[in-house]
Amino acid sequence: MTNTGALWQNWARSESVRPARVERPTSVAAVQRAVIAAAKSGMPIKAVGSGHSFSGIAVAPGVLLDLADLSGIVGVDTATGRVTLAAGTRLHRIRGLLAPYGLALANMGDVDRQTISGATSTGTHGTGSAFGGLVTQIVGLTLVTGDGELLHVSETENAEIFPAARLGLGALGILVDVTIQCVPDFLLHAVEQAEPLGEVLDTFDERSRAADHFEFYWFPHTEKALTKTNTRLNPAAGRAPLAPVSRWIDDELLANGVFGALCTIGAVLPQSVPTINRVAERFMARRDYTDASTRIFVSRRAVRFHEMEYALPIAAIPAAVREVRELIQRSGWRISFPIEVRSAAADDVWLSTAHGRETGYIAVHRFYREKPAEYFTAVEAIMRSHDGRPHWGKMHTRDAESLRETYPHFDDFVAVRDRLDPERRFTNRYLERVLGR
Ligand SMILES: Cc1cc2nc3c(=O)[nH]c(=O)nc-3n(C[C@H](O)[C@H](O)[C@H](O)COP(=O)(O)OP(=O)(O)OC[C@H]3O[C@@H](n4cnc5c(N)ncnc54)[C@H](O)[C@@H]3O)c2cc1C
Numbered sequence: 001m002t003n004t005g006a007l008w009q010n011w012a013r014s015e016s017v018r019p020a021r022v023e024r025p026t027s028v029a030a031v032q033r034a035v036i037a038a039a040k041s042g043m044p045i046k047a048v049g050s051g052h053s054f055s056g057i058a059v060a061p062g063v064l065l066d067l068a069d070l071s072g073i074v075g076v077d078t079a080t081g082r083v084t085l086a087a088g089t090r091l092h093r094i095r096g097l098l099a100p101y102g103l104a105l106a107n108m109g110d111v112d113r114q115t116i117s118g119a120t121s122t123g124t125h126g127t128g129s130a131f132g133g134l135v136t137q138i139v140g141l142t143l144v145t146g147d148g149e150l151l152h153v154s155e156t157e158n159a160e161i162f163p164a165a166r167l168g169l170g171a172l173g174i175l176v177d178v179t180i181q182c183v184p185d186f187l188l189h190a191v192e193q194a195e196p197l198g199e200v201l202d203t204f205d206e207r208s209r210a211a212d213h214f215e216f217y218w219f220p221h222t223e224k225a226l227t228k229t230n231t232r233l234n235p236a237a238g239r240a241p242l243a244p245v246s247r248w249i250d251d252e253l254l255a256n257g258v259f260g261a262l263c264t265i266g267a268v269l270p271q272s273v274p275t276i277n278r279v280a281e282r283f284m285a286r287r288d289y290t291d292a293s294t295r296i297f298v299s300r301r302a303v304r305f306h307e308m309e310y311a312l313p314i315a316a317i318p319a320a321v322r323e324v325r326e327l328i329q330r331s332g333w334r335i336s337f338p339i340e341v342r343s344a345a346a347d348d349v350w351l352s353t354a355h356g357r358e359t360g361y362i363a364v365h366r367f368y369r370e371k372p373a374e375y376f377t378a379v380e381a382i383m384r385s386h387d388g389r390p391h392w393g394k395m396h397t398r399d400a401e402s403l404r405e406t407y408p409h410f411d412d413f414v415a416v417r418d419r420l421d422p423e424r425r426f427t428n429r430y431l432e433r434v435l436g437r
Helices: 028-040 091-101 116-122 159-165 197-202 204-210 244-268 270-282 293-297 314-331 373-385 400-406 410-420 429-435
Strands: 021-023 045-048 063-066 073-077 082-086 138-144 150-154 174-181 187-196 213-218 224-233 287-292 305-313 339-344 359-367
Touching: 028 045, 028 063, 028 138, 028 174, 045 174, 082 091, 082 138, 091 116, 116 174, 150 159, 159 410, 187 197, 187 293, 197 204, 197 213, 197 224, 197 314, 204 213, 204 314, 204 359, 224 293, 244 270, 244 359, 287 293, 305 314, 305 373, 314 339, 314 359, 314 373, 359 373, 400 410, 400 429, 410 429
Parallel strands: 021 063, 045 063
Antiparallel strands: 073 082, 082 174, 138 150, 138 174, 187 224, 187 287, 213 224, 213 339, 305 359, 339 359
């Protein structure tokens, strides 16, 4: 199917473009034909996932490829638990697809609306000091390269490209399938509670190591953090889910409905934000429950926001959060959205934010109707002073020159890009800024 002209916007409404052409291929061969046709007409081409990146990484001014019709399971190796998914598969479909095989994704981020290709291409991650982000679960993939050829990449096929292609920023070609190392299905036992921020910061490293998945949210202008500690359990342990009504009140009514209304008030009356946040703090009731992993990893986010997230050496997290808190106090800004702090294991993927170091993540947000630039720029300076690496799918101002300093394999990645896309058919303005022309 081919369309023209409609306006494309990302989820956060921070990026938009009117692509010259939109194509929705229904086969791998059609993806190859689209790449070859775009090359003949001298137009750039880009696959776009579900538009959940806050940065301009998915902006496709030439040909926008929508892979929604390339979705579902391509193959399953039941002996190894490796599952190949078509590139346009959305994360929220994966649980149902894996259920007949008793398998699950090892770890997930906060939401599941993204496509598997978009999520891995930007380094999407969840939390857990012993667990890497999604890229570390990828064991193989197939790309359509700049000349329209198919390239299979894994630890054994074209292995020299593997550390680049697992997190390719959409710069190396069009992914048509991705193979994931799954794990046996599991439950999570979740404990959520409000705790003094100072104590949480003092013990962050230790608690991140002790728990399977530890994270916390801190609402600016308050002294409490909402901690979440999740423990992996065998399905035989049995589910003890939240009662549907209390789940709806907490996760839909308060976290989306009421929170959205309060953000709207806060945008008009910023002086009310500290009071609102302190009231929100009082509603952070302790919750203790056990459920399917996806029901605990994933939340619904109905209130739109803008986000910047930085990856730091994990030991730097407490100091950096304290600096952000002092910055907010000093500046007089009224910040309605919480700061989210997570962790990940070190990995060997060249452009992974957790490459070569145990990592802590600090994410800052602003309601989408508020201007984020002043706050994000000041926080970014703090993150840079701790050798921070920005999430590729979230807002930041870094360029190739400064990113080269923090990624030891930056030039190796650029060399792979030169090899697979010498004509820069997959580029856009964001990639020109972060990788160079
Ligand atoms: C509400 C919300 C919550 C989020 N939570 C988290 C979180 O918990 N953790 C986290 O790390 N991130 C999180 N993110 C960020 C999000 O996971 C990433 O930005 C992710 O890339 C979005 O996936 P997508 O399918 O929307 O991809 P898009 O944003 O559409 O595209 C991202 C990149 O992938 C490329 N791409 C897509 N498909 C292909 C393909 N077939 N071949 C080659 N390249 C391709 C695009 O060209 C682009 O470069 C969140 C975002 C939102 C809006």
